[in-house]
Structure formats: structure tokens, C-alpha cells
Amino acid sequence: MTALLALSLLAAACSSDKKTTTSSSSSGQGNSSGGGALATTAGFDGTTIKLGVITPQTGPVKLIGDPLTNGNRVWFDYVNKELGGIAGKYKVELEVVDSAYDATKGVQQYNAIKGDVVMFAQILGTPVVNAVLSQLKRDGLAGQPATLDSLWVREPNLVPIGTPYQIQAINSMSWYLGEPGNKDKKVCTAIQDDPYGKAGQSGIDFAAKEMGFTVATTAKFGATDTSFTAQVSQLKTAGCEVIFLVATPTTTGGLLGAAAAGGYAPQWIGQSPTFIGILTKSPLVDYLEKNYVVASEGVTWGDESVPGMKDLVARQKKYAADQAPDYYFVFGYNEARAVTQVLEKAVALGDLSHDGILKAITSLDKLTFDGLTGDYGYGPVTDRNPPRVNTIFKVDRNAPGGLAVLKAGIESDAAKKFTFAG
């Protein structure tokens, strides 16, 4: 036996340092140490809470991942430095890993760190969350999806925030077709060929049924496509006058660029992740200002009348001075707030284990964001009720973040009727 011990010691010496200890107790049940102190558990050593972040740090979607993760950081910096941590005493630490917006890489990274974290504070991208979800369920962990698919609403292992994509789509159609002269416009969709694209499409399909219009054609493209001739030709030939777009910023630039080059100028309505501020620095900006709006939520960056926004800008200046005004930053900031509310609840219930987190999620009443986004009703998973209000933004190269509110507070009847499968 001693020989074996020597061998394993040798091996331990060659292996990485810190991870050995945490992983050996990674199964989730902590050893209770009495008194008021919380039991240590996977990702929690008694003083520091470790949270996982699976986000694209490389590849085109990095444009979204970077500001979003910055939003996470700024909020937690604020919690750590000004509030003393979660419940005033437990500091938060982020373990950030790169998914490159690829489902498989996301799963690999998830597998690599799942034993070291209390929960995931960010899992970015519908395809990635879709892939990680079955593992989350099997392992009994919780995660915050940085994607607005309505599929997440009824998932006990996820902590979604914000108005779902489907509602975004429904609300923007109700807004557009309700504007004078737009009633009989020909509606089309252009979607990314993956779960993210399907989310927007299903919203439009619902709206079509409720409001009585038909979708003339649907153009599809891959997340990394660079040539869009075929799609533009398809949309143009079908005579599309308003096109609902589900894409990421890089493909938005490519597709709308191809349309602009082809002299084709319908009304584009983009799902919230289609836009990024730097698009206003491209030669496409004239076309965007004229032909493209973004369906999103919340308020213009820097709108001091909203208390949440005032704090956000102040903290951004304090903890991430380099960060340009950016709506993904706001989202990341909000998801960190949501996760904080979950953690506070779990601490109050006295259990930071993976099971404890899941219990805390169902015991929450609602998640609130000081007006940055709508309140999200929580409780048992069947009772969750997401906000159903959207804002339409127009591109404005002079506005901070490149967007200005065109119409706020859209909450259509059709959107209210939408039910979330579960």
C-alpha cells in the first residue's frame, strides 16, 4: 500500500496544484461544520464563492462576449468592494472560460470547471446553452443563460432574465404593422440556421397566426457565413418589404452590406443581438440609420431618469473606465444582479451547494433590476413569468452605444397571449 501511495503522490506532484483539492469533493455535498458558518461545498471554500462564466473570448461573437463579461465583472466588483460581498461577507470570484460561441467547446469547458463552481453566472449563446442544458440537468447545477430564448423560461436549472426573443419578435411585428400605412406590408424573415434563429422564427410564426399575416419567405445562413448573395437574392425575389432578422453583429454587417450593395432597401427589424456599436463606424451606417431598427428592451444608455441606469454608468466609470457605452454590457450587469439575488437567497437558506442553489431559485419571489429591464416573476418553475415589454431602438451614430429609443413600452396583446412550453 505504501508503494501505491508513493506512486500517487508522485503523480500528484506532477499534476496541477490547486484543482486536486476542490475536485475530490466535487460531487456537491459539503461537510457540514456547525454554527452560523456556511458549509463549504464545490466552488465555495467558506469565504469565496466561485462562479463559472462560459463566454466567447475568441471568434466573431467575442464582440458580444467581452462587454457582457465586463458587465458581470463591474457588478461583482461593486458587490465585493462596496457591499463586502454576497450577504456582506462572501466575495465572488469568476472563472471565465472561452466557448468561441461553439456548442461543443462550451460543453468541454463546462465539463472542465463544473466541479469547481457554485453555479454559472453566464452561459452565452442559444446554441451553447442548448448543448450545456442536458449536462446541467444531469449534474444538478444552475446557470444563467445570456440568451433570451423562451425555451429557458420553464427550465429549473436556468435563471433567465429579460424579455424572451419570441416576445421581442411578436412585439416588433405588432409595432411595425400597427404604424400607419404598414398594414399590408410583405413580411419575411432572415435567420441564423441554429436554435437561436429558430427562437426568433417561432415568435414571428406565433405573431403571424395571431395577427393574420403570412411569412413570404425565410432566408437562412450559418453563424460564420461571409457570402450573402443567395440570401439577398431570395428575399428580393420574394418581394419582402419588412424582414425580421435573427443574426449576430458580424453576419448583420455582411447581410445588410450585401443588400445595400444590391440596391435593396426593405425595413429590417433586428433581434437584440444583431446590433453592435461599431456598426455605426462602418460605411454601412447610412443604410442602417435609414432601414434598420433593433428590437430590445430597457432605456437609452445614460438615461439618468432611471435610477438603475444612473448607478450603472457611475459604476462603469469606476470599475471599467475603458468600457464604451454598450447594451451587452447592460445585459451582463443585469445577469450578475440576478445571480446575486439567487446567491443571497441561498445564503439566507443556509446552503450554497448545487442542490441549495436550485432550491434558492424556486424560493425567489421575483428578480428586480431598478428599471434596467422588467421584473421577472420567479417561484416554482411553472409560475415563472418573464417581462413582456420591449423597446424599439433606431440606429443613431451620435447616440452613446449607437442606439436611441424610437418607441418604448411596447406590450402587445399577442405577446401577452404567448405561453411558454415547459
Next chain:
Amino acid sequence: MTTATPAQEGAGGIGSRTGIPTSSNRRRRLGRSSRNRAMVVRYQDDLRIFPSLPARVGLAALALFWAFGSQGLSSFWLNALTYAAIAAIAAIGLNLLTGYTGQVSLGHAFFLAVGAYATAHFGAEVGWSIFLWLPVAGVIGGVVGAIIGPFALRLRGNYLVIVTLGMLFLGEHIFKNWTDVTGGGNGISVAGALPTLDTSKFDFLGQRWDRNQGWFWLSWALVAVAALLAKNIVRTRPGRAMQAIRDRDLAAEVIGVSLTRYKIAAFAVSSAFAAVAGALYGSFQGFVQPSDFGLVLSIQYVAMIVIGGVGTIFGGILGAVVVGTLPFVIQELSSNYDLPLVSGDKGGLNGYIEIASLNKMLYGLLIVLFLIFEPHGLAAVWFRVKAWFRTWPFSY
């Protein structure tokens, strides 16, 4: 066929005749033709699997480490080494085709996909046990290989590379659209295929293990099985026929080796190895999607056999460990040290080269450097070191 042929084992390397007879390979390269191996006097010796005492001792030490020493490894490294083991099985398969038979394929990833999806279906969906789905995945891979082989292997050299590349793209298209089985572009969960292997849930007389320990044991045991199987193929009659084809297909044909038969057989066997690896890859990771099995993966396998050693079983494993663990080593290094010019994972750009970029760059660089300076890979280096010690004090 004389007894000289099997002695090509060791650093024999890929024949210089794999390609079409164009200007560039008409001249044979001189120099470095030494076998880096002790002279074999008796035919029986050549057939032995583990020729020398040191080899046996080394293997015993590895087996001991596998059984006991590995329990001291962290979750992170068990995870990395499991991926490496799975890669090793596929690399052994590719080496049979490319290293021993001289047929270059960029379509290896396609057969991994076949195995992974077979497991997603029979293992996760239908609910068979691993004793069923693993062999079935291998058989399906072998059959698909035997069906495609006759078409692909009519071509040689450049053209074979291109047609296997085409196969890769066609395969990806099929996997994207065959939604019932593959889940389409969204991918599919394979987590249900082997749910019981989470060793952190085991408790044996108070002994506890890491969650990846079971996978480490399973995958490396299968590497041993695969290596033995491959070794038995190459040291017997079919293996000699394959190597004859590699070294000079015309000459092999003249002395009565059926080119078609052995090429297709090699293709099918190599595909079966890949499919088994794919099955393990899917069930270990718990999720696969069509884009996992693209050109990048195929190139990684070719890189493994080039770096490890073309035409040796041992080299394939060595290459798989190096290439397979490289990303993990880099990740570990960059999270503990500030590598020059490399952006760390601490967020924001504090360097220039992203870690994912660095991985790919190193694959490329290693391929180029090995092919220029050590075309027979790490295995040849190893054999040279061994020869140096064996002949000491007369080494030079």
C-alpha cells in the same frame, strides 16, 4: 515477400511512394535510412509483440501508473488524458491506413462522426449498454468504410486527399440534415449513453475517486486493446501486404498482393477504429454537433501521426498524447503564468495571441518542423535514444 519486410517496423516511416509519380518524389531521399533498431536474427523475434526486457518493464510501469498512480491526478488532467486516449485509438486507426498502407486520408473525422452518432442513437436514445453500442459503433464505422473505400481508393496521392476532403463536407451536410438521428445543426446530447461512469458517485470502503477517474481507466484500457489489435494486424500477413503496398504498390501487385483488397480492408479497419473513438468521444463529452467533425479534426489526426511517428503503433499513441493534451497544457500555463505575447483568460486583451490561436499555430508549426527535421516523428527520436543506451559505451 521476404523476412526483411516486417523489419520495417520501428522508424521505417512512410514510403516515399505514396503519391503520384511526379517530379518532386521521383528522386528518393538519401540518408536517414537506418532502422534505429537492433538487428533481428530470427523470424520469430520479429513477430514478438514486446521484444525486449526493458520494453516489458516499461509497460508494467505504465500499467501500474494506469491502475494506481493516476488516482493522484487532478480532475483537469484526467479529463485531458481521457481526451488523449480517445484520440489515440483513432490515431492508431489512421496510422494503419496512412502509416502502414500509405493511403493519405483527410476524411478520418467523418468516421469519428459515424461512431459518435451511432452512440447517440443506440446508446443515448435506444438505451443499449456500452457492451453493445461500442462494438456496434465500430462495426458500423467499418461497414461504412468498406462501402466508401472502393470509390475513394481508386485515386492516389493528391487526388485521394481531395476526395476524402470532399467526403468530409458531404458528411457534414448529411449530419446537418438527418435531424432524426443527429439532431441536425443543433447537435445532440450523448450524455445518456454511459451515465453510470461518474466515479465521484462511487464509494468503495470509504475510498473516493474523482469523477473522471472511471473514464480514464476505461479509455486507456481500450487504447491497450486497440494497440494490441493493431499490432497483431501489422506483424502478420495482412500487415506485410499493407506495407508492401505502401513501399511500392506496383511491386506489391507484381508479387501477388491484391491492391484493391488490402487497401479497402485497411480503409475499413481504420474507419472502425475511428468510429470506436468517435463513440467514446461522444459519450465522454456528452454532446456532439456536425461541425465538430470537420477538416480541423481530420488535420489534428494527421498531425498526431506525423508528430508521433508515421508507421508505428507506438508513435500514434505518442502523437495523440502530445497533440491531445497540448491545448490543456497551454491553458494551464497561461492561467498560471503570463506567457509572452499571449492573451490570458483573465479577460480583456492584455496580450496579442489568443489561446485558441496559439493552439492552432502550434499544431501547424509542429507539423512543419517535424516534417522538415524529423519526418519519422517522436517515435524515431525514442528509438534513437533507446539505441544509444543499448549500444553504450559504443554509441556514436
Next chain:
Amino acid sequence: MTQFLQLLFGGLALGAKYSLIVLGFVVIYKATGVINFAQGGLLLLGAYLAYNASQTWGLPFALAVLVAMAGGALVGLVVEFLILRRMVGQPTFAVIMITIGLLYVIEEVATSIWGAGNLNLGDPWGLQSVDAGGVVIQVKDLWTIGLAAAVLLAFFALFRYSRVGVAMRATALDPEAALAQGISARRIFALSWAIAGAVAALAGVTAASGSAQLQPTLSILALAAFPAMILGGLDSPGGAVIGGLLIGVAQTMAAGYQVNVLDRLPWLGDGFDTVLPYVVMVLILLVRPYGLFGSKEVRRV
């Protein structure tokens, strides 16, 4: 009809892009008998050099393109001198693998220098287009077609009439015999890599200008050009252009009519337009591996 013409023109423009890439493949294959997988990397590098010259150094665009071509040629020369020269006489497999390794290195070096985001090449064509009876024709596409034609003519003249071109053909045909005639195979190899580098840079510029974007994934375009290369024949410049145009038109048509076709033939699957070129390629390889215009391979015993 308008849609048909629109797609036809779009296909020709795409085909011209493919042709430029394939011409780079052909020049190296003719001289060395190897398919250069690194062509995509040279293309990428050329496009980024053009970006640097026009946007960072502020050169006029035409001059920037010339600078990029010169830079591409130089990179080709360096790669040949440092790496490929050592591989002369090595198995085809090894040389192909070297070019694949190089592709990775070049791609990632480019990503590290210029980043993964989109860049604007600063070309004068931008989003300009002309309307020809309902068919919208991008100015940039016209230029691409013109440039491909010009390069083809230059190749034709080079191989047919110039001493160097004849020497290249001789080396490709029989290096020993060419050597005996006093032709330096080394110089020929170097020259073919330089030409390939310059043509790749030009192809990169046409691929990244106009409404397209400059980003590291651009190098995938070279893989997409393989079918055109196989169709036309590995060693025929004329075949390269015809193969490129055929594949370009077929792909664009398939994409444009995808919806109609899928109504009737749903088993083709979404996005079959992207694999159509590879289907054509595999079929060609099985029936006529040397392509439409390539020379038949002869096996000597």
C-alpha cells in the same frame, strides 16, 4: 427572368473569384506537382496587406493592391526558400501536410496581428452598383471578372511566349531533362511560389472588398475553390477559369432556387447549395480525375 440573369451574373462574379484562387493553385501544381493547401493563407495575408497599405499607410487603393501583390509574392518566396525547398523529393503526402501546417500558421499569425473582427478594406468600389434592366450589377464584381480575365491572359502569355514560362513547363514535364538544358529548377520553384503569392493577394482583395468583409475566416474560400480546381484540371489555367465559372454559377443558382428545388426534392436538405460543388467534385474525381482540361496522369512501371 430577371432573377435568372441576376443569379447568372452573381454566379459569374463568384466564379471569377474562384478562378483567381485556382490560378494560384495551378501555377504551383504545374511546377511542383503538389496541391498547395496554404493558398488560402496567402489569400488572407494578401487581403490584410492591402488593408494595411490602404488604411494604415493611406496609399491610394490601386497602389495598395500592388503593394499587397508584391508582399504576397515576397511571402511566397520566403515560404519556398525556408520550407518547401527542403521538401523537394519528399513524398507528396509530406509536402501536402507541410502546406496544411503552413495554412494554420499563416491564418493564426494574421488573426493575431489584425484581430478576429471585421475590417474595411477601403476599396473605392464600396457598395456602388449599376442597374442593367432590373439586374443590379456591383461595380466590384465587374472588376473581379475583369481582373480574372487579365490574369488568365497574362498566364497564357507567360507560359506560351516567355522564356521563363517555357522553362516552367519544361520543369514540370521532366525536371531532370530541364536541368540538363540548363534550367534551374530552384529558380522555377521559387518563381512559381512568388506568382502564386501575388495572384492569391489579388484574389484576397477581390474577395474582401465591396460589401464583403475582411476577417480571418476568408481563407475558407480557398477550400471552396477546390471543386473548381478539380473540375478544370489541376494543371490547366484555362480549365481553372472555366471550372471556376461553372462552379460559381452552379452554386449561386442552387442557392437562389434553393427554396423552389427543396419543395420538390426535400431530401437534398437545407443548404445543399454549399455542398453542391463538392458533389460535382467527387463525381468528377470518380469519372475523370484529371478534370475537364487537365492532362491525364501516366503511371510508369
